[in-house]
Amino acid sequence: MTEYLTMFLLLAGAVFFLAGTVGLLRFPDVYTRLHALTKADNVGLGLVVAGLALQAESWAVVGKLLLIWLLVLLASASVAHLVAAAARQRGIKLWKR
């Protein structure tokens, strides 16, 4: 049973990673690409982590997986802000429809 749930979560995670990459390639400027990358990939990693946590052999492993996810969450949110702020400082125009 948990194997199937893990399978499902991992596959769902893969879809988000795919969408993140597609967004990175398709979106028109650095700001919109940041949206795709930070949000989609973090959900993707969250789902992968959740799927793997179901198979974990101990609570310490669950904790470590969670820690890794939180770390990536914190890192990519702060980095997204720093890149966006730096881009604005350099006067990179935002794409408008």
Place this chain on the structure above:
Amino acid sequence: MGMALFLLLTLVAGLWRVLRGPTAADRMLAAQLFGTTAVACVLLLAQAFDQPPLRDVALVFALLAALTAVAFVRRAWAAREGGDADD
């Protein structure tokens, strides 16, 4: 296993953005993508091959990705501004 390969493919697709740019920041974004995706990849491999130490590798990847990007924003991008204007 298959999953890890698939993620690797999305990574390679992300390389296109590194090549294209157009700005240095876009290239940095791709590097960030590598951070998250590589972490997921390594975690999957840890499970598939029953190699728990790989999880620590993922942890270090996560830390490094953050440091690289901050270092980029702080140093590299600011420094290049004066010199060449390729983006």
Place this chain on the structure above:
Amino acid sequence: MHSDDRRQRLEFLPRDSVMIHLRTGWFRAALFALLWWILTDGAADSWLVGVPVVLFATLASLALLPPFSWSLIGIARFVPFFFWRSLYGGADVARRALHPRLPISPDMYEHRWRLPPGLPRVFMANIVSLLPGTLSAELDEECLRIHVLYETSTFAEDLSVVEKQVAGVFGLALV
């Protein structure tokens, strides 16, 4: 110097209350111990190194980040809120990225701060980037400038909800 400055602005708890430092110290020591336990996969013999490390980490953290107020209820409310909204945020941006017509119309939006300066604002700026359609692009004394992926009329409302949640985490009342 740096910490004094922040203490005034964020209404840190009274500086000479030994009790609060003691309580925070115990709490943080427990957190660091948990972290150590996770990092070492619960290996029993690692505590020989772990105990001094936890002790040092606790002292360092008290020196670098003085105790600040937070609320357990606020956190309990925030976690599910953040969980679902960020999941929605990911799904939303994924849908737009995969959509053949790329339904986005980016713009900038300014949000005037109601949170006090310091930790709460930084926390909120990070959270905003993970929620649907918003990316914090600049923060200064008066406002948080946000890049929005598409225009809707609800961003102002959404942001004030986020701000209220963040205020709750830090046990603050918004002015």
